[in-house]
Amino acid sequence: MTPEQKLSALFAAEAPPARDYAFQARMAQAIALRRAWMTVGALVPWAVAAVAVLWALIPVVGPMSDSLGAALQPAAAMLAGAAVTAIAALWLSRRFRGGLRTPFSAR
Amino acid sequence: MGGLQTDAELVSRALAGSDAAFSRLIERHQASVRGFLRRMLGGGWAEADDVAQDAFLAAWGSLRSLKEPAGVRAWLCGIAWRKAQDRIRSSRRGAARDNIWLETVETPAGISPEDRMSVTAAMAELPPDVRACVALCLADGWSHGEASMALGLPLGTVKSHVARGRARLLKALGGPDDA
Numbered sequence: 001m002t003p004e005q006k007l008s009a010l011f012a013a014e015a016p017p018a019r020d021y022a023f024q025a026r027m028a029q030a031i032a033l034r035r036a037w038m039t040v041g042a043l044v045p046w047a048v049a050a051v052a053v054l055w056a057l058i059p060v061v062g063p064m065s066d067s068l069g070a071a072l073q074p075a076a077a078m079l080a081g082a083a084v085t086a087i088a089a090l091w092l093s094r095r096f097r098g099g100l101r102t103p104f105s106a107r
Numbered sequence: 108m109g110g111l112q113t114d115a116e117l118v119s120r121a122l123a124g125s126d127a128a129f130s131r132l133i134e135r136h137q138a139s140v141r142g143f144l145r146r147m148l149g150g151g152w153a154e155a156d157d158v159a160q161d162a163f164l165a166a167w168g169s170l171r172s173l174k175e176p177a178g179v180r181a182w183l184c185g186i187a188w189r190k191a192q193d194r195i196r197s198s199r200r201g202a203a204r205d206n207i208w209l210e211t212v213e214t215p216a217g218i219s220p221e222d223r224m225s226v227t228a229a230m231a232e233l234p235p236d237v238r239a240c241v242a243l244c245l246a247d248g249w250s251h252g253e254a255s256m257a258l259g260l261p262l263g264t265v266k267s268h269v270a271r272g273r274a275r276l277l278k279a280l281g282g283p284d285d286a
Contacts, residue, residue: 001217003282009215010226011246016141016152019134023141023156027133027163031126034164 115176136180140187146242147191149231158194162187181257188258229279233272240265241272
């Protein structure tokens with residue numbers, strides 16, 4: 001082998017594969033993480049603004065909270081009842097569907 | 108999704124927010140960037156891959172600064188080149204560690220481990236910009252013009268760096284002094 005050929009072979013041995021899914025997956029993960037942090041960073045000013053608005057509204061909303069609580073009590077009770085009914089209906093429908101299904105061993 | 112999209116099309120889709128398009132660009136150019144960094148940094152390939160990951164992340168964040176979408180390969184290698192320079196400046200990598208790593212790497216057929224060590228040592232002795240020119244033009248077959256664009260060096264400088272680096276490496280392999 002001539003020195004030229006040796007040099008070419010050594011350079012070729014260092015070449016990464018044309019496709020490397022492990023590297024691509026690591027890059028996709030790193031980009032997703034960077035995007036998530038950027039999203040959090042973009043939401044921070046909105047969160048600060050929301051806190052400031054709520055803090056400014058405390059003197060207005062504070063005195064109303066007692067009367068508002070009493071007014072909302074029946075609505076909250078109805079919503080809770082509806083939620084319990086919906087969950088129970090969902091659970092029962094799944095249970096009946098499971099009971100009516102033919103087992104694999106009987107097919 | 109077409110597999111035959113040009114780099115410029117992929118760049119414009121990535122600029123519109125498509126991570127899939129940027130992944131496709133990575134798939135297309137990872138071998139060039141990582142190969143360049145492996146030859147530039149020497150030592151373990153894991154370090155080169157870390158720098159490549161930093162370079163691709165930086166590219167993703169600054170895609171809007173890409174003036175010529177068709178030249179995305181040179182642009183990516185330019186970012187990798189600057190990241191590699193930072194890494195060389197900030198870390199003092201141990202020669203002993205690099206030698207241990209070299210012993211674990213398989214040597215191509217017809218080449219002795221001594222030849223590999225000689226080339227690695229000669230490559231490490233080259234100044235970083237000469238090494239970068241050698242890694243792109245001699246090892247990866249880039250044109251001098253494209254390497255000049257990627258590295259931000261004048262064309263004449265790239266040509267002389269490649270000639271000088273080639274002569275040193277061939278001399279390390281037993282070639283003539285004025286190779």
